[in-house]
């Protein structure tokens with residue numbers, strides 16, 4: 001080395017730096033390394049030796065000063081081949097008993113039949129899906145909305161306990177899923193470092209883990225102490241094992257970290273005992289957990305149980321009790337929602353509850369405030385559980401100021417001044433919620449509807465957050481949903497353009513236009529959900545999308561149902577999962593001229609994509625099926641879930657649109673209706689024969 005001149009060293013250093021940068025790029029960004037790890041290490045060693053001998057060669061761009069590749073502009077999207085779901089929650093032992101009973105009922109098991117469950121901590125981090133092909137890590141994706149996540153492959157590769165290559169016998173394809181988290185110790189050290197460097201400190205380990213993983217520059221992720229636990233899987237065609245337990249043991253053998261506190265339980269008592277044991281150890285674990293997850297151990301049973309909406313029927317998260325703190329209630333703000341509901345929100349003196357600073361909490365409604373006799377100035381007890389909005393449990397009597405007066409709920413909308421009323425529910429009952437009667441003249445309702453329209457589970461327009469909606473509404477840029485789709489064309493003609501707004505620029509304006517354009521073929525169920533029809537949540541929106549097939553058919557059929565008597569009304573009510581209140585709300589929505597105008601104006605710009613049939617190859621795909629009478633091999637619920645998996649629509653009553661009635665012993669009026677409408681009737685055995693089981 002000493003023989004080398006500075007000039008020669010500089011030439012070699014420049015060449016080496018470029019070569020290493022190219023290998024980094026291939027490794028971190030393209031997942032296609034061109035050389036072996038050993039050869040790469042040799043290049044880096046030579047570079048470091050040169051820098052040792054000639055320190056003047058070190059600059060900020062040298063590979064020795066960074067890890068990984070340069071940042072890309074945004075994360076690309078990854079469609080999950082198997083959706084990433086969430087878990088439903090149990091908050092009490094009774095909820096757990098109910099869960100077990102539901103599982104047994106669905107599987108048609110006796111009340112005291114033994115069902116094995118795994119029980120393991122629920123890690124409070126963020127979930128990730130790791131795809132391995134021929135044993136090598138090829139892709140990592142965040143959960144995103146469950147259907148589509150972000151490609152964080154480069155970032156995941158920097159996490160030390162995620163294997164790049166699987167050990168032992170490896171399947172062709174395997175998607176291993178689990179949680180990315182940060183330990184308490186690492187979190188404290190990171191925040192210390194951040195604060196000394198004058199950088200952002202994180203509120204809790206979960207935020208720190210999420211913020212560290214989702215870095216466009218993977219070298220930042222590499223410098224953060226992230227860890228991983230494997231606990232489930234996505235696409236896995238040749239999975240080895242018959243139980244949840246077996247599969248997780250296989251994961252362990254392949255080199256994945258799995259949680260040591262996982263166990264198998266056979267009774268509610270065992271589950272709850274394990275829950276208590278984990279709860280006792282919670283503070284000493286060294287990482288955040290927020291409950292215990294129970295999963296049916298047998299995989300064939302998991303398959304039969306399937307999913308409801310976005311969570312599996314075969315698993316539940318038994319959450320730990322919420323954390324509490326006391327603080328002063330400084331005021332009560334009234335928020336106006338998209339349906340006009342006035343919601344009281346407690347303005348609190350900021351207080352830390354379970355590691356998170358809380359300054360707002362929900363007070364639910366007028367009656368709740370009166371019932372708990374909460375007054376401004378009170379010292380109140382605040383509770384926070386998981387991601388749920390903090391709640392006010394009550395006040396501390398000894399600390400009540402003498403001057404505190406009972407709270408009087410406003411009778412007028414704070415946004416538009418219209419009367420706020422409580423609906424009559426019949427038989428002397430009034431709705432607990434007071435609503436603004438201003439409808440579309442109320443700016444708060446209009447803004448909230450717009451926020452809902454662009455939100456994550458609705459149109460999901462990236463970068464179109466609440467703040468932008470508020471600003472655009474205030475400036476008159478967007479008043480109604482259809483205005484979103486004319487924004488770009490209007491911008492081209494406008495004198496003051498989006499890019500010239502404060503805090504904007506060419507790229508942020510272009511990104512927003514692109515994000516809007518990208519959603520023109522939004523899925524039909526999202527489109528329906530985005531409309532904000534009262535009582536129509538995501539599940540009902542999906543049911544409507546499946547039943548009517550297109551936006552136009554929905555509009556025409558619902559308009560035809562406005563008489564609340566004829567065929568179209570009967571059809572609507574026959575849809576499984578749609579009761580009278582929901583049916584009425586839908587008809588009412590389409591009965592308003594303004595809503596029809598917005599609907600049609602939207603269809604001039606967007607073409608909602610019909611839902612794919614779950615299984616178009618099946619002989620019952622697209623057919624409307626009704627089940628009646630006693631079934632022997634399966635419960636009614638399981639029959640319904642199975643039919644829907646095969647692409648059929650399940651209705652609750654027989655009409656002339658029904659294709660098939662599956663009738664067991666004891667079938668009554670539905671059988672008669674079927675005969676009247678000439679609907680084909682088969683028995684359970686024939687059903688199984690047709691679907692090839």
Ligand code: IVH
Pocket residue numbers: 085086087120121122123124125126127143179231232293312315317
């Ligand atoms: S199983 C199909 N097991 O909790 C169900 N999830 O609330 C797959 N989580 O999105 C999830 N620890 O991010 C499972 N031991 C565990 C978990 C766990 C944490 C997270 C996961 C999931 C969320 C659902």
